[in-house]
Amino acid sequence: MKNILTPIPPADARERLMIAALDQFTRRGYAATSVRELCEAAGVTKPVLYYYFKSKEGLYLQLMEESYTRFEAILSDLKSYSGSARERITNFTTGLFFSYVKQLPLLKLCYSIYYGTPQGAPYFNLEQYYDRVLDELERLVSEGIKLGEVKDGNVNDIVWTVMGCLNITIEEQLCHTNPRIDGDSMKRMLDLVLNGICTN
Amino acid sequence: MKNILTPIPPADARERLMIAALDQFTRRGYAATSVRELCEAAGVTKPVLYYYFKSKEGLYLQLMEESYTRFEAILSDLKSYSGSARERITNFTTGLFFSYVKQLPLLKLCYSIYYGTPQGAPYFNLEQYYDRVLDELERLVSEGIKLGEVKDGNVNDIVWTVMGCLNITIEEQLCHTNPRIDGDSMKRMLDLVLNGICTN
Incomplete structure (x- = not known):
């Protein structure tokens, strides 16, 4: 009897709710999207949403938390690059892009x-994405200075200049269907910056 | 009798409505702000708003248009800087900041x-702020190359790298009450970039 009264939601329903939430929240906004609309878009009933996420707030937070976990995994991968300081800064930044x-x-x-x-929307610390990248760039630049591969100077200035190249290139992808700059442009922009500050 | 039936709105009422609109639209959002709230914040009656702007949409568009006109005036001032290409790029970008x-x-x-x-909110072309700055930087960099003061290279790469420094520094002011970088940082970031690309 338990299976009839509290059916186990289909295995992929959770994933479909996450996809629907990302799509609806992005296109229509968090406030404008109702639980009913999320369920319709995912092709599930309301109890399925409540079963997995308890509420719209819960679904949003889960989406944010899982995305951030993926981001940390990507950061870990990108940190494992070897090579000169210049190569590591470039590979880290373009990999992230x-x-x-x-x-x-x-x-x-x-x-x-x-x-x-x-x-x-419930609070989620979005700044940690940005701050983690700044931290990692600071580590790469500081190591480069210690190894004599980056000219001694203001670490923060270098970090923020590199971050500026990444940031503006990403925002161009966000804002324009036909971006005027892409990953290749960013790599050349990084070269302009690194030409002046790297010793090799 | 005309003065009683259609009183002339107080001379500074228009300005107070513009200030209230900027404040309310920024803090609470365009959609969430009503004509009644705008009038209350400005200390005027509804007919005063209708007299000057016809509607909330009209007030928003007027705010946007006058702001953009001021921006164009600032751009004109900043274009009049003289000096080397390097000085002009630096002064233009920091002046804008x-x-x-x-x-x-x-x-x-x-x-x-x-x-x-x-x-x-009714459509207003916000990208023109950004695109006008890109145009102006492109002119400054191209002139610098022509004069032999900027190394020959990809003009766009230089323009977007400089724009990246400006963009990230502005966004830091927008996002943080205690920004980690400021105008002085930006000037040093520009120096890092320009050291590599300028011949002097």
Whole structure:
């Protein structure tokens, strides 16, 4: 009898709800999207959403947390690059860029929550994405200076200049269907910056 | 009798409505702000708003248009700088930065409209702010190359790298009450970039 009263939700229903949430929150906004609409888009009934996420808030937070966990995994991969300081800075930054490009809808959602009018979404620390990248760049630049591969100077200035190249290239992908700069442009921009600060 | 039936609105009422609109649209959002709330915040009656702007949409568009007109005036001033290509690029970019800093609430509103969930605000071309700066930087860099003051290279790469320094420094002011980088940092970041590309 238990199976009839509390049926186990289909195995892929959770995943379909996550996909629907990302799509609806990004296109229509968190506040404007109802539980009913999320369920319709995912092709599930309301109890399935409540079973997995308890509420719209819970679904949003889960989406944010799992995305951030994936981001940390990507960071770990990118940190394992070897080579000169210059190569590591370039590979880390371009690797990050291409992983962001694969997640543009999520990035759009983060930008709309961060810069947009408050929509009542529960708090999630979006700045940690940015701050973790700054930390990692600082580590790479500091190591480069210690090894004599980066000219001694203000570490922060170098970090923020490199971050500026990454940031503007990502925002161009977010804002334009036909971006005027891409990953190749960013690599050349990084070269301009690194030509002046690297010793090799 | 005309004065009693259609009183002339107080001379500063228009200005107070513009200030209230910027404040309310930025803090609470365009959609969430009503004509009644705008009038209350400005200390005027509804007919005064209708007299000057016809509607909330009209007030928003007027705010956007006058802001953009001021921006074009600032651009004109900044274009008149003389000096080497390097000085002109640096002065143009830092001058622009400091003019943006004086207008952070407006900038916040533009970011929230641009990146946020659609709020039903009438269309205003926000990208022209960005594109006009890119155009001007392109002119400065191209002239620098022609004069032999900037190494021959990909003009766009240089333009976007400089723009990246400006963009990330402005966004840091938008996002943090205690920004980690400021105008001085940006000037040093520009130096890092220009050291590599300028011949002097």
